Amino acid sequence: MAADCLFCKIINKELPATIIDENDDVVVLKDIAPKAPVHYLVIPKKHIKDIQSIQKEDANLVAKILFMVQKISKKLPGSQAFRLIVNNGSDVGQSVFHMHWHFLSGKKMQDF
Numbered sequence: 001m002a003a004d005c006l007f008c009k010i011i012n013k014e015l016p017a018t019i020i021d022e023n024d025d026v027v028v029l030k031d032i033a034p035k036a037p038v039h040y041l042v043i044p045k046k047h048i049k050d051i052q053s054i055q056k057e058d059a060n061l062v063a064k065i066l067f068m069v070q071k072i073s074k075k076l077p078g079s080q081a082f083r084l085i086v087n088n089g090s091d092v093g094q095s096v097f098h099m100h101w102h103f104l105s106g107k108k109m110q111d112f
């Protein structure tokens with residue numbers, strides 16, 4: 001838990017959010033400003049600022065993030081295609097400095 005972290009407050013239920021799935025280590029919530037028909041944020045409950053801040057001891061947690069992605073992808077209709085994006089650093093658009101993985105689906109997406 002980091003003071004003044006939006007996602008830590010959501011994880012601690014101090015702020016509301018639409019929770020899609022949750023376990024002891026990872027929470028999935030609806031993005032408040034969706035960029036696709038399905039736009040979720042997959043967030044470790046542990047406060048990790050960004051990818052550079054991941055420690056060796058977090059290896060299992062990173063795997064758990066991906067297994068949660070796999071779980072929510074199975075509930076998608078059709079081809080179950082999705083895109084995962086991590087904005088890492090303010091220069092590329094990171095605005096919440098608690099690492100999170102954008103899960104996007106439900107529309108045709110082009111190359112970057």
Ligand code: AMP
Nearest residue numbers: 017030031032033087093094095096097
């Ligand atoms: P990023 O810009 O990659 O750091 O992503 C932060 C994301 O958090 C953005 O897509 C925002 O729309 C989203 N966001 C901000 N506040 C909330 C909130 N209270 N509940 C859900 N999503 C939020």
Ligand code: ZN
Nearest residue numbers: 005008047098
């Ligand atoms: Zn946090």
